[in-house]
Every structure is written in structure tokens, then in C-alpha cells.
Amino acid sequence: MLRRGALGLIAFCLPQLALAHSPIEGVAKFYGGLLHPVLVPSHALALLVFALLVGQGGVRAMRFSYPPFLAALAMGLVLAGVDVSIGLSAESVLLSVTFVCGVLVALQVPLPVVLYAIMGAGLGLLIGVDSCVTDYTRQETFAALLGTWLGAAIGLVAIAGVVELLVQPWQRVAVRVLGSWVTASALLVLALALR
């Protein structure tokens, strides 16, 4: 009885975490691409703060910023797919854009719509070009880049949509506070690049 009890206890302790695999070939690359904008801190911050800015601007800002962002992102991803670089430190440029957008969010300044379009296009291109993949087959590269495009698009549209719905004064303040946090973080890392 003692032996059975001990054996039962040991068997109970043995199970480890289950690691499930993707049942469809290629989906893992697509999913990896989908999560890429969230998992790369500089991309995630830039997307977040741009979405906050667009959300603050309302439906008009959304109408003018989404098409150039999505088109430029697609263009940037194509360039990344064929291994073309813009020749700049993408992270520093992204952080600079993040800093500017963060200041605008914190100040809650109304902007002309053309600025949303320009910033959307610039940010889309930067994120796209900086999302290069290596050692993938052509099909896997396509799946990963398509995932990245979709992930960034969902992130931008979802966050901006939520922010646009926030109408209570304290909610608008919370968005501005978030903008100031992102600005502070971006400024610190930009300073690190100056060392």
C-alpha cells in the first residue's frame, strides 16, 4: 500500500507543461509575423503611440492615416522581403517618431489631417523595412510578412478605435499620461544612442 501510494505520488508529480504544436505547416511563421509588431519593443511602442495619436484625432484622423500607413507598411515589408535596407538605424528613427508622437499625445494638440497621413506613411515604411526575416523559404517569408502586416494593422485599428471611444475626461487624461510615459522611455533610449 505504501509503495502504491508513493508510486501514485511520483506519477502525480511527473507531468510537465504540455507544448502543443501548430497543426498546419507555415502557420507558425504567419503567427510569428502576427506577433512581431508586439514583441519588438520599438515597433510596439511606435505603433501604440501612433494609435493613441490617431485615436485622439477621431474618425477624421483615422480616415487619413490608415490608408497611407497600410500601403507604406506593405511597401516596407516587400522591401524587407527582398532584403533592401534604408541605410539608417531603424530603431533610432522609430524612437524619434515615437518621441514626437508621444509629445503630441501628451499635449493633446489638434493636428492637420495631412500630418496624420505623413506620419502614418513614414511609420508604416519604417516598421515594414525593419521587419526583415532571415533563413526562411519564399513561402515562409510571405507568411511571416503577411502576418506582420496584419498584426500591425490590427494593433493600430484596435487601439485607435478604443481610444476614440474614450470620452470621459479622466479617460482622455489617462491617454495623455500614457503618451508621456512612452515619450519618456523613447527619450531615454535615444540618449543612450548618443553616448
Place this chain on the structure above:
Amino acid sequence: MSLRQFHLTILLLVLSVTASAHEGAGIVGGFSSGFMHPLLGWDHVAAMVAVGLWGAILGYPAIWVLPVAFPLVMAVGGALGVIGIPLPGVEIGIAASALVLGSMVLLAVRPPLGVAVVLVGIFAIFHGHAHGTELPHAANPLAYALGFVIATGLLHLCGITFGLLTRWPSGKTLVRAGGVVIALAGAVFLVRAV
């Protein structure tokens, strides 16, 4: 070895889990070390909570202007620390921030908003410099920066939520008592720093 000892040995072997001997690396390590940096220093905690409390006492718009202004100015101080520009008396400045801001809460001082922002901003430079000097050694600088900015903001939020008790007469006494505790702690920090 008896059967019981054998079972016990097997059981202990099976029960062992992955050793966590090292700090997390990469994004998680950077974020967690940045997040914990303000929380592990009592002087930082006292001053951050005092900013929130004072904001609540000052009312609108200071209640949100101070927490927006603080991280922005703190980042400037942090940038000085990152670049390596020395700032004399950082520890004294941090300790003084707890003493002065705690006293502001205690006495419920209501200066014009601009004066409050400048005062908080001056102290934010010292706090930022202390955090910034650690940043270059972080596993992931961006995650570290984000971690300490968020932790600072959450400490402000703690102060603001506690400060909202000023809506009730007994709450005002409690908040001012909080100011006493912070000011006394600041005095102790200052004596140690000098």
C-alpha cells in the same frame, strides 16, 4: 537504503524544478529590473507617492498635470545620467524631494500650478538621473526605461487614489498624516545622504 528512503529520494528528484539562478535576460529582464528600480528605493517611493498626494490636494488640473509633467522632466534627468553628465548631490536631491513634497502635503500648500510644476520638475531631474545611470547596464534599455517609467506612474497613481480621500473631512486628516510620514522619512533620508 530502505524502501522508504528510496521513495523519498525519488520524490525529491521528481519535485525539483528549473533553477532560476540568474536574472531574466532580454525584454523581460530589462523590464522587470526597470520596474523594480523605483519600487526598491524607499526614497523614490516616498517622493512619487507625495507627487500624487499633492496633485490630489491641488485638485484639477494639477491632479493630472503633475503626473504628466513628472515623467517627461524625469526623462531629461535620465538622459543626463545615460549620457554620463554628472549631477551633483543626486541622493541629497532625492531625499530633499521626499521632505519638501511631504511637507507640501502636510501643510496643504496650494501654490499656482506653474510653481508646483517647476518644483516637482526640479526633483524629477534628480530621480531621473538616478534611474538613468543604471540604464546603460540594462538587459534591454528600452524595456528598462518603460519599466521604470510605468512603475513611477503607478506610484503617482497610488498617491492620487489615496489623495482622493480629501473629499471627506476625515480623509483630509489621513492624507495630511501621509504627508507627515513622507516628510519624516525624507528627513531621515536627507540626514543619511548628507
